[in-house]
Amino acid sequence: MAFNPTARQTSLIKAIVFLAALIPLARMVYLTVTGQLVEPLEFITRSTGDWTLYFLCITLAVTPLRRFSKWNWLVKLRRMLGLFMFFYGVLHFMTFLWFDHFFDLAEMWKDVLRRPFITVGFIAFVLLIPLAATSTNAMIRRLGGKRWQWLHRLIYVIAPLAILHFWWMKAGKHNFTEPIIYGTILAVLLGLRAFWALRKQAKA
C-alpha cells in the first residue's frame, strides 16, 4: 500500500502531529487550572515523565515502521517527534527542579548524586541535550552525515537509562507492569536495528 503524500499533504500531516503532540500538555494545564487534581504537582511530574517515554518509543518506532510499511515519508516526522521527547523531558526536569527543590541547585545536585534513580534520569536528560542541539539542518551539514549519525546513536544509551530510571522509580511499590511493557517495546525497537545491522554485516 504505497502512500506518498505531496508536499502540501506532508505539511498538513506535520501540523496535525504537532498539535496532537501538545494535547498532553494542554490536558495537564486544563486539569490543573480547573482544580480537578488533588495533587497537581505529582500529576504533572508523572505525566511529563510518561510522555517523555512515549515520545521516545514513538520516535524510535519511525525507522522500523518505515521499513515495514515502505512509507519513506515517515522519516520526515522523526525530527519533530524526537524534539517533542526532548520538550517533555525538559518539562519533566523542570518539575523536579521546581516542585522538588524550588530552584535550589545545590539541593538538586545533592539529590542527583545521592539517589541512583535520579542520577540515571539526570544522565539520560543531559545526553539528550546534544541531540536536540544538533537537530537542525545546519548542524547536520556542519557535522557531516556520518558523524551526526554516530552522535545520534546516543539514543541507544538514553533509552535503557530511561527504562532503568522508570524501573527504579516503580521498584518501591513493586509495580513493574509499565516498566516491563515499555522496556519490551524499546527492546524490540532496538533489537530490530541490531538484527538489521548484523544481517547487513553478514551480507557485506
Add this chain to the structure above:
Amino acid sequence: MLIKRSPNGIDLPFSSEITPRELYESRRTFIKQVAAGAIGSAALLEMANREAFAQGAGLAKLPARLNPAYSALDKQTPYKDATTYNNFYEFGTDKSDPAANAGSLKTRPWTVQIEGEVKKPMTLDIDALLKLAPMEERIYRLRCVEGWSMVIPWVGYSFSEIIKKVEPTGNAKYVEFITLNDRKQMPGVNSRVLEWPYTEGLRIDEANHPLALLTFGMYGEVLPNQNGAPVRMVLPWKYGFKSAKSIVKIRFVKDMPRTSWNISAPREYGFYSNVNPEVDHPRWSQASERRIGEDGFLARKRKTLMFNGYSDVAPLYAGMDLKKFY
C-alpha cells in the same frame, strides 16, 4: 459568639451540641440566596460554596468529644481531598483508585478477632467495638512516606482501651494488625504488589501510647470505605502505611511480626517507620513534605518534623539508633 466556660477553663462542646448540619446548611443557603439576589456578589457565593464543601459526605454521624490535647492547630485538609487521594492497595495502586473502587466493600456485618498472648481473647462485633469506650475527635497530622501530608479530624479512642480489655500476658511484646483480604470485595488483592493480607505491627508499648488511635470515623462521620472503614488504626507519628485499614484481626504476639511493606522492600520500609526528617527514603528525601490542598506551585515544601511533631512519643525510642531502626 458564645464561648462556654467551666471552672477549669474552656469547655469544649460535644459534637451533638454543635449546630446540626441541616440548620447550618440552611443558613448557607440563605447566605447564598442573599449573595445571589440582593447583593449579587459572586465572590460571596463562591465562599459559601467552598465552606460547605469542606464538610463530610453525608455518611452516618459519629458523635465525639474533641480532645484538645491531641488536636493540631494546622488547617484541616478538605474532606474531598482526604477521601479521594490516598493509598489503599486492596483497591488499586493509584491514589484515586480507593475512592473509585471501594464501593464494593461491605462493612456490615463486621467482626474483629482479638487473639494471641492475651488472657481474654475475644471476637467483637463492630457495634460492640463502637461502644467499648467514649469517642474522641482528634485532629492529627498525617505524613505519607511518599512525601505528602494532610490534617484530618479522626474519630475513635485510644487503642490502649482494647489492651486493657483483653489483658495481654507477659509474653505479648508486639501487636499485629491484619486487614481484610477478600478478592470479591477488593479488586486490588489480585495483584502481586504486596503480600496479602496487609499486615502491620507495633511494639506493645507503642500500641499502648495514648496517641495510637483505634479509628471509626473522620470529619464527624463514620469512615468512608476508601479510608479504611469500618475500623482502622491511626498512628500520627509514623508514616501513613503503618496505620492498618479495615482491620479484621488483632494478634498479640511474642516476636516482631513481619509487615507487608517490610517484606516487599526491607531496605525502604523498616518495622518502626517513624516520621524522621533525618532518615531519607533510599529514593527520596524525607526532610520536607507538601501539604495537600494547601501548598501550591509557588510554595517551597515545608520542613518535616521529627515524629511528625509528636514529640510525646520520643521516650518510646530512648537510646535507640533511629537511623538503624528506621
